[in-house]
Amino acid sequence: MQLLDEASDALRQEQQRSKRFVQRQDSASLMPPTPTSRPPKMETGEDLLLKKLPGSVEAAEGPEAVGAVSAKSSFRSAHFQGVLPCEEPPAPASRRHSLMSNAEVDLKLAQSWRRKGTATTSKVARTATSGGGLKQLSGEDDAEQLLIIRTLNRFVLDPSSPKRLGFEVLGLFLIIYDLFWLPMQVFDPPGNTFTEVMGWTSSIYWALDIPMSFLVGQIIQKKGIIEMHVRAIAGLYIRGWFWFDILVVSVDWSLNVYEMVTNTRNVGGISALRLGKGVRILRVFRLIRVLKGGGMLQELLDTIHSEHCIIIVGIVKLLGLILCVNHFIACLWFWIGRQDPNGIDTWFYDNAIDGRGIPYQYSTCLHWSLTQFTPASMEVYPTNATERIFCVCVIVSAMVIFSSFISAITNAMTQLRTLNKDRNEQFSLLRRYLTQCNVSGGLLARVLQSVSSAMNRNKRRVHEEDIKVLNMLPLSLRQDLNSEVYSPTFALHPFFSVCNSCFELHIRKLYSVALKGRSLPPNQELITSGESATAMYFITSGALTYKCDKQLSPLPVLLQEGKWICEAALWLKWSHNGFATTGPEECDVVGLDAGKFQDIFKDDITVKNYAVAFWTYFMECPGSLTDAWADEELLFDWATGALVSAEKHVGGVINPDHRNHAFTRHVINKRRSSSAMLDETHVGKIFPKSGSSIDGPE
Structure with missing residues (x-):
């Protein structure tokens, strides 16, 4: 007890000296705040004795005491990231002054x-530059024109914005509709409300697409930038798709007007068979929009981030392409079968399907078309020279198209297997191990699920340094x-x-x-x-x-x-x-x-x-x-x-x-x-x- 009393008296004297030193240095700001989240700890006599031992913070004198208080003040500094307070380690009295000197030397401002x-700031320079350009423009052009350009620039959409992507999804759907329905006109389908609505929707959409294209940013591939100024966008669009769009839209609306005048009811406004050969050729212009559909589809695919989804979508694209080609061939095969004026020497009349409905006629033609691409057969075969020549051309084309299709499908499936190669090998070894050890079915399932979850979490992040092709970007x-x-x-x-x-x-x-x-x-x-x-x-x-x-x-x-x-x-x-x-x-x-x-x-x-x-x-x-x-x-x-x-x-x-x-x-x-x-x-x-x-x- 006497030892504890002496330690308490000595500690009290040291604390009073430390307080007087801090007040003389006017370092009140360095005093650490009391953490409200921690209740005060009851100190025993043994704790007080430890505080008096050499090297403790409370036993330090002079500048050492200030350093200790300063170290404690890191508690508030640590609040943001949860850093615990740090204190100076115990050191002999002969080294205390040198430690403080080293701390001061270490905290030097960087040379820069x-x-x-x-x-x-860089923002000042950028603002001044843009301001000069506007003054020059206002000196050359009329103020009203300048105001119009500024207003239009505010409405320019990024090509990858959700609004533009939604608009292009509708356009892609209309292109797919035209690809299917326009060739079907050889079957002379009857008109209905749905086909009329779709025809007018397509015409209105592509008419609106022309002015909308002046307000969508243009991607400049060589420079790797997006042009967002109306004047530059207009120049790029006029030198690109503008005249093509004007031609197709003009033909489309001309046919619609003709349909309204003649009261001809059919899909898209006009019947291809009733308007003659010239009108049928003009109708082909609507199918040329497929060239724009490829760009729209690619922009949508660029929004997909999963490698597996990209490969699967690529396979679906190939299947869609094969079906589209067979759809056109089936429609051509039906059209050729109805060209005999006598109605006798053709496959169409030879198989007696002229009295059947459109669904049966179309499915028969599509079935024949698919058999030319695969080693299959059916009861329909050519009966004249024209049909025979067409059949030979289809078979020769099918050898090239179908072989390329099979090669692309095989390549895509190989990529899918490669992506999961290491994962599948590890799972195979794990299953073999669990089976050889006679692990029960319930435990085996739990182990596999846990390993699968862990492998999904521990996928290594791809860094910029891993992708060499990024060095090719502007x-x-x-x-x-x-x-x-x-x-x-x-x-x-x-x-x-x-x-x-x-x-x-x-x-x-x-x-x-x-x-x-x-x-x-x-x-x-x-x-x-x-x-x-x-x-x-x-x-x-x-x-x-x-x-x-x-x-x-x-x-x-x-x-x-x-x-x-x-x-x-x-x-x-x-x-x-x-x-x-x-x-x-x-x-x-x-x-x-x-x-x-x-x-x-x-x-x-x-x-x-x-x-x-x-x-x-x-x-x-x-x-x-x-x-x-x-x-x-x-x-x-x-x-x-x-x-x-x-x-x-x-x-x-x-x-x-x-x-x-x-x-x-x-x-x-x-x-x-x-x-x-x-x-x-x-x-x-x-x-x-x-x-x-x-x-x-x-």
Whole structure:
């Protein structure tokens, strides 16, 4: 008991000295907040004795005490990503001063952010350039014409937008309808309400498609870009499908008008057999739309992401093509059989099907057509020279078409087997093992289902480096692709949420040259303590566990999808002070090269100010910085400061990336109104004033 009393008195004296030292240094901001989620721990005499032992935080004196308090303040900084507080490890008294000196040396501002220079944001340059172009245009053209062009540009649709894809699906359905129904006119089918409605729907649709085509972006394959300006779109369309569409639509509506005048009821408005040979030739123009249907179908297939679905759809396309060819041959075979004026020497009258209905006549012709493509036979055969010649031509064509079809089907099936080759081999071995071990049926099914689920979860992510053909893309198209792939992940960080809105040119280049994806197997290290930090990592799938060298808790920190690690590498000369490893499952990360990031943004005053704010804060409390540090409050304040700087240069309101909902709400709350610009009062003194020196220590 006497020993405990002495320890308590000594501890009380040490705490009073530490408090007086903190007050003299005016470091009240470094005092750690009391965690509300943890109840105060009752301390026993044994705990008090341990606190007095050499090397404990409470036993430290002078600057060591400040460092300990600073280390504890990392609890609030760790709130955003769940990082546990880190404390200085015990060290002999002779080394305490050297440890503090090393901590100060390590926290140096990166060389790129210490350079002097004045710059603006890339958005300012882009706005000035576009403004000059508009002034030149307004000087050449009438103001009213300029207003019309600007208005029309707002209505231009992206070719891959849902509205345009829905419109093209309707057009593809009408093309398939024409492919089936127009050749059926040789059977002289009676008209009905459905066929009349479909005929008028087709005519109206293709008439509307012409003006709509002037308001749909055109893909320029050579440059890999989408042209979204009305003038350029009009030029491309007029040099392309415009005159073809005008011809087909004109013929279609002429036939419709003729049908209305003559009161001829039939599908599409006109009967091909009643209008004579000339009108039948004109009707063929509607079938030429099949050329456009191929492009429409390909655009729809481009929206499919599953390799299995693409192969299966390819097989269905081949089957549809074979049926379409046989449909045309069947209609031609029926037409040839009815050409004998005497009605005797043809297969049509020889088989006595002239009195049968249209369904039986068509199915008989289709059956005959299919037998020419396959080794099969039927009772219908040619009875004159014309039919015999046509039959020979069909057989010769069928040898080429059907052999190509079989080859394509075989290739597609081989691709399907190749995709599942490794999976099938593993399942085969597993079934053999379970069978040889006489495993019961119920347990066998449970094992197979569990393995199948695990294999589906552990599929390796395909990275950009694995696809060599991407190097063949034009630079602008490559940048568009990378921006769409990576911007949702980076937008979760408040600073990059601002970058996506303010630094468009810089960020496109960053996503193209400074990122590298990695797939880490289970239980593998991503970063190692003591190594120089060269990249910041964003977790795209899976999870990482991080443990700081100075962490007292034995439990590691869990960083899941959407989090990041090693942000200090972008702003400081930083060395890792912990270990980050994967868990029992694979983890995919995207690495942002710190050197390339600094080269791209080194001349931007806004990013420099953000770097200085980051460095300044941790110069005051170096013990709180870890690889997994992420304080939501500070990150939001610094990102808001970057937004203030950008708005000041642009002279207008800039909204951050809307995909970061939390930061967007934070900015909205900071604004005086929904459309007001932010000012420096929203950020306080975190950022230096414009024009002031931001040079860090040499």
